[in-house]
Amino acid sequence: MIDLPAEPMLATPVETFALPLDWFAEPKWDGFRAFAARDAAGTTVLRSRTGSDLSPAFPEITEALQRLSCSVVFDGELVVWEESRLAFERLTQRLHRRGAAAQRAAAARPAHYVVFDLLHVDDQSLRQRPYVERRRELETLFRREGLGAPWTLCPSTGDAEVARGWLAWSVAGVEGCVFKNGGESYLPGARSWRKFRVRDTLEMIVGAVTGTPSRPASLLLGRLGSAGQLRYAGRTSALPGAQAQIMGGLLRTAEADHPWGGRSFSAGWGSQETLEVSLVVPGIVVEISADISRDARGRLRHPARFVRVRADMAVEDVPPFEAGRPAS
Template sequence: MWTLPEPMLATPVADPALPEGWAAEPKWDGWRALLSWDARRLVLRSRKGTDLEPFFPELRSGTAQLPNATALDGELVVWDAAGRLAFERLQGRLQRRGEGAIRLAEQWPAHFVAFDLLRISGTDATRWTYRRRRAALEALFVDHRLTAPWALCPSTTDPATVHDWLTSWTAVGLEGVVYKRVDGAYEPSVRGWRKYKVRETEEAIVGAHTGSPAAPRTLLLGRYGTAGRLHYIGRSTTLPQASSRDLAPLLTPAPAGHPWTGWTFSAGWGTRETLHVTLVRPQLVVEVGVDVARDSAGRWRHPARWHRPRPDLTPTDVPRFAGGATG
């Protein structure tokens, strides 16, 4: 019996240039998922192997459009009313089954953006070249007139189109691009693709940290709103040991009345684990590398990469918080 393979993976690259002999696809801000529709049985699996089928009833409703014995690789995404990717609308899905899942599907329906073909009408396509898989995937959408919840991921071999994606599409939540060798097969668990993520450096204010005062591990970062309130906007990646040692003397214990007193901070998306943090005086400005992924409140959804401290700046030099909340 045919089973879904492990997903093929991508290696991060620093250069956005499209290599000769490669194709590019947009990198979506959603959940990677592999899908199989076989003998009226839907399998929807996350990259880590989690069974997602009970949480996305809108996909089961759309399987009537698919030919039997077909499998796809793609991304589960939700678009908000403004046409921007809304990753946070996926967050509550793993806690809702049955009627709860149906209600969420009606409020914020997910789409499966297909970017690779693994099987078609019973034929394993993983050994085909990308060029052949892509042509068959496009034919699948045309021949079967696939509509929502199915969407076809764009693909290009034109460098100008890649540049347009990286400069224009980031406004709607595009994370970057994925590169695939046009004559390459689909290799499960192999990092044979490449990915370039749109990143930028920004300043933020340190409001707290994990780890000990002598060796801070990660930084909890904030920005002031227009009404003078310090908003939490994200957490840094783990600090290098040398940076941790250099940073420790710059962090001052928090005074009474710290704006985050009594707050609980999550250890990450999709987990109920909380962080043990030490509050500090919100005076040190740091520079971090961030990508374009944001939640509905404007916070950074991915950990910010540590870059350097900016003791030459004051909190008033940091841009104001421009998220969904006010204050």
């Protein structure tokens, strides 16, 4: 019987990059968190952090688990690479595929499983062991089993300069770093780890708002495409009162010929909920801070933070919307 934690150990977001003494850093991957496990009888499990069974959608990972010679419980991240970049959208496209369709997807765009923790091996639980010991056992297992694709051993370092170098991997879809206390045991559900996300500072054009133009709750943002059309690029998180008041004094309700007239907007990436929005004249430029996560169309996957109004910039000064992601 496979003894999986009820939930994974989690991380608290931090605003500054800091690696304390006796802590370790790992890259933060843009994928799906999942437990991967095999018991001594060869039974396998691939389970998401919310409890969903991912095994039918990713047969290449299940088959790799079956080839192991020991019982294991891994904690890690499912990822898909496309053109040297992590392709989160390709991962989501595979979630509901089964049988022959899942096998075809695995052949066309195989998933990899990035292992960053070992919670059980050879019928022995490691959860109460400190991170440094679990890491040592994980590295030993990779060597002993000669593990290659679809397995990937997540890098780990206690050197802050090495970890800072990983932030440059953001161009490939690595989101930042996770910091882990080397002496801490594995605590399901606890937010004892820390995560630092790489963020971009971007200029965007305000095309619509939730709330009202005079009292906006959040801003819907865009950039001009190659043909000069305003393309939707994402939205901000909720505006604090002072920022909402500033924007309310600048925004004007749009006329009938707004480029976003008649379209609807999702409440979040992958959500079926539709936002209620008010269109505004797309003449105000704002600066935002956003993490690097983008969808296949280059739009922000997560709400951005409003930083300030760019009264010194005209709409034409904003960098264009490029294929893959908005330009910086």
